[in-house]
Amino acid sequence: MSDLIDTVRHIAKKTDSKILMVVLDGVGGLPLTVNGETELATAITPNLDALARESQLGLVELVGAGITPGSGPGHLSLFGYDPLKYVVGRGALSAVGIGVRLRAGDVAVRGNFASLGKNRIIVDRRAGRPSNEKNAEIVARLRGAIPEIDGTPVEVYTESEHRFVVVFRSQGVDEAGQGLGANISDVDPQVTGVPPHLAVAQDPTSARTAELVNKFVERAEAVLAEEPQVNGVLFRGYSDVPHFPSFADIYQLNAACIASYPMYKGLASLVGMxxxxxxxxxxxxxxxxxxxxxxxxxxxxxYLHIKKTDSTGEDGDFAEKVHKIELFDELLPSLLALQPDVLCIVGDHSTPSKLTSHSWHPVPLLINSRYGRKDLAGRYTEEEAGKGSLGLRRGTDVMPLLMANALKLQKYGA
Amino acid sequence: MSDLIDTVRHIAKKTDSKILMVVLDGVGGLPLTVNGETELATAITPNLDALARESQLGLVELVGAGITPGSGPGHLSLFGYDPLKYVVGRGALSAVGIGVRLRAGDVAVRGNFASLGKNRIIVDRRAGRPSNEKNAEIVARLRGAIPEIDGTPVEVYTESEHRFVVVFRSQGVDEAGQGLGANISDVDPQVTGVPPHLAVAQDPTSARTAELVNKFVERAEAVLAEEPQVNGVLFRGYSDVPHFPSFADIYQLNAACIASYPMYKGLASLVGMxxxxxxxxxxxxxxxxxxxxxxxxxxxxxYLHIKKTDSTGEDGDFAEKVHKIELFDELLPSLLALQPDVLCIVGDHSTPSKLTSHSWHPVPLLINSRYGRKDLAGRYTEEEAGKGSLGLRRGTDVMPLLMANALKLQKYGA
Structure with missing residues (x-):
């Protein structure tokens, strides 16, 4: 895969036209029997059908042939970023997954609450698996007690049970392109019977981060000293945040995200929506x-995100996925009423009920604009999309196509 | 072209499922008249037809648009290696072509037998084109006399007439990733009336190889001193062997090759099958x-290789190529009886009888697995494959698709 960001950046122009990208999470499916119908083909979707007859269809591969995309890579691809080049680490994804807005230069760290005994010896690496309520209570105390360390803002977020996330906010990326580094050793020794490790920087950019982590550990233990079980913190999985050229910089777009699940809001904010x-x-x-x-x-x-088409696929509930697609079909007229210049309907990956998981199968892409060729797809289904005039494409092609259809791209070269 | 090896390597997992990749050499064809039928479409293939109706089809370009693949690049692409990146030099391909198993760090050299006169002046650069039998006899003498030079194992192989191949076996690649270099000047001056050149290294890694080549020339001339015609050796076309990340390392596969011609066995062993x-x-x-x-x-x-679909195309014998395709069709039930989880039928390039040579035309790809979408191809032909649900793809997509269909790839990213 590769992307067209560096080309698009130079030819994008600001216009009044409006683009609406609807991501039906995991919408692509599989038939339950050979040559049977998928969830999309089974659903009764009069509004989508009518739209498809006036649109251009195609199939999209988000990461590459045979590669099953996670939600992060799937969305980055749709937003135009090569997901093999823009890699979001686990710590950052954890933060993004609970809705934290990360900026380039920040570091996100995955933490576990632990139980420490005498001389800081680790007794339980998961602090007896506290309830989510207890987790939230502890996190609130840490937030209050450690708002910053030596001038660096610190944010603590609850995840679930013994898991939490800490974000160290850099003051942005400096002239040399450097923020806080994330190349430091784990505090978590991954065994009990020993004290937590000191974090050690593996490169010069990470020296300050290691210091912040070690001071956080010390101060958190002081705050939690009277707690019977949740009295220590362990860290592993540090991620710095890659610099994502922003939507505004690449596309000259003033972009908004409409989503209700934290992960998707986090991904959208990562690219500056x-x-x-x-x-x-x-x-x-x-x-x-x-x-x-x-x-x-x-x-x-x-960017409008619909989640339940994915969740029902993950549940292996073919009928319910069909139903969620039909619910979106009912919603469609309200979107069309706004008369977007370009309307795109696509998925971030397939989630066939048959596999009860994300899959590698290409997702159907629909683009409606005034500038399409004859296509004659009768429906928005995988089968019809496979015959569509847009062909089989990579995910990073979607944004340039939407920009072009919105007449927001100038000619390349003279 | 590019490949997905670096991505697949991190997400491949070992499972019990079995993949069978059948390569019908040169299977793609051309009609003899405008809009006529190809060899595949002409052949009567009831078993392939039935399989096609339950499979996913597409077209595959092995190297790139308009590029006619040699057998080496065609196969490397099918095995997942970008053939524009993993280049096997002429010396190594000659060695592989006669079935030699090469390892990273080795050097293979193409040699000609020559006739030398007084003061080592070259009289005939092809030693009077000796018979293959004479070639084999001379090679046997050299093998016996020069099993090693200064501790480096030396292997001599007969090719045909005046052509032979020498392989210098390195002791593997050292810590710096260095084996024997192949950047040395030719011994063959490409004219008569002068003595053979001394080989000269063009970079430090190749110094030892130049020394080995020069010592081989000296010792071969001593061995062949009494021969009236075949009494000298000339070298040009040195290839070091690129490091191929092995099938086992990339795909976590325990892979076997079933082929009867030396070239294909050599290529399979190059990637560790x-x-x-x-x-x-x-x-x-x-x-x-x-x-x-x-x-x-x-x-x-x-990997199961069928050769005659290519040879008959090379002979320009349309009817005979049709017949060889029908012979494979008869074989197909014995393959299906083994119930592979994923069965792939594909070619390494096209060999239309009309062109009596390899060609650039995409080859039809068939993938049979439990996880395909509706495809409804009626036959395994170029025309049906062009309408197939897998679309037009590059050759390096084939292995990731087979791995995905065998459920041997984890999700990429969270």
């Missing part, structure tokens, strides 16, 4: 339409 | 099925 508040629980379809409608005038690019 | 013995002459179809069946339990990946 504005994350809009959404009212309602879980997938909050009505809240999403409301947020989109109310903010329609303010942005020229909207 | 086990080459299984096959009983029978020439294409030895029955011997191949026997080898496959007997070894089915022992490996999780099989």
């Amino acid at each position: 504005e994350v809009l508040p959404v009212e309602g629980e879980e997938d909050a379809l009505e809240g999403k339409v409301k947020a989109l409608t109310e903010n329609w005038a303010k942005y020229d690019f909207f | 086990e080459v299984l013995p096959v009983e029978g002459e020439e294409d030895a179809l029955e011997g191949k099925v026997k080898a496959l069946t007997e070894n089915w339990a022992k490996y999780d990946f099989f």
Whole structure:
């Protein structure tokens, strides 16, 4: 895979046209029997069908042939970033996954609460698996007690049970392109009966980070000294945050994210999108339409994320995935009513009920604009998309195609 | 072209599923008249047709658009190695072509027997084109007389007429990743009337190789001093052997090769496959099925090579190529009886009878697994493959797709 970011950056222009990218998470599927129908083909979708007949269709591979994308790489690809080049480490993904907005130069660290005995000897590496409530209570105390270390802002987030995340905020990336490094050794010795390790920097850029980590450990132990079980912290999995050229810089877009699950808001903020508040629980379809409608005038690019098409696939519930697709079909007229210049419907990966997991199968892509050729797809399904005029493409092609259809790209060369 | 080796290496996992890759050499063809039928479309292939109806089809370009692949690049691409990156030099291909198993760090050299006159003046650069029998006799004498030079094992192989191959075996690649270098000047002056050149190293790594070559020339002339015609050796075309990350390392596969022609066994061994013995002459179809069946339990990946689909194309014999395709069709039920989890049928390049040579035309790809989408191809032909759900792909996509369909790849990223 490779991306067109460096080319697009030089030819993108600001216009009044508006692009709406709808990501139906995990929408691609598989038939349950040979040559049977997928979830999409089984669903009754009159609105999608009508749209497909006036749109261009194709298939998209997000990372590469045979590669099953995680949500991070799948979305980065759709946003135009080569997912083999822009790698988000586990610590950063944990932070992003709970909705933390990371910036280049920051470091995110995965932590475990632990139980320490006499002389700081580790008794339990998971502190007796505290409840999520206990976790949140401890995290709140750490937040209050350690808002910064030597001038570096520190943020502590609860994850679940014994897991938490710490973000050290750099003051941004310096002239040499350097923020906080993340190349430091683990505090977690991964065994009991010994004290926690001191973090040691493996390169000069990470020296300050190691110092911050060690001071955090010391101060956290002081704060938690009277706790019977949750009285220590262990760290492993440090990630610095790669520099993502922002959406605004590459595409000249004023971009907004409408999503309700933390991971997707985190990914959108990583590339510089504005994350809009959404009212309602879980997938909050009505809240999403409301947020989109109310903010329609303010942005020229909207990323709208629908989650349940993926969750039902992960559950292996073919019928329920079909139902969630039909629910989106009911929503579609409210999106069309806004008259986007370019409307894109796509997935970040496939999640066939048959596999109860993400899969490598290409996802159907639909692009509706005034500038499409005759396509004559009858429906938005994998089968029809496979015959579509857009062909089989890589995920990083999607953004340049949307930009072009919105007449936001100048000619390349004279 | 590029390959996914570095990505696949990190996500491949060992499982019990079995992959069978059948390479029908040069299987792609051309119609003899405009819009006529190819060899594949002309052949009567009930078994292939039935398989196609339950499989996924697509077209594969092995090296790139318009590029006609040699057997080496074609196969490397199918095995997942970018053939523009992993270049096997002429000396090494000559060695591989006669079945020599090369290892990283070795150097293979193409030699000609020559006739030398007084003061070592070259009289005939091809030693009067000796018979293959004479060649073999001379090679046997050199083998016996020069088993090693200064501790470096030396192997001499007969090719045909005046051509032979010498392999200098390094003791493997050293800590700095260095084996024997191959950047040395030619011994062959390419004219008569002068003595052979001394080989000169063009870089430090090749100094030892130049010394070995010069000593080989000296000792060969001594051995052949009494020969009336075949009394000198000339060298040009030195190849070091690139380091191929092995199949086992990349794919976590225990891979076996079932082929009867030396070139294909050599290529398979270059990437670390086990080459299984096959009983029978020439294409030895029955011997191949026997080898496959007997070894089915022992490996999780099989590369099975069928040669005659290519040779008949090279001969320009359309009808005979059709016949060889039909012979493979008869064989197919014995392969299906083994119930591979993933069965792939593909070519390493096209060899249209109309061109009497390899060609650049994409080859049809068939993948049969439990995890395919509706495809509805009626036959395994170029035309049907062009409409298939797998689309038009590069050759290096094949292995990741087979691995995915065998559920041997973990998710990429979270």
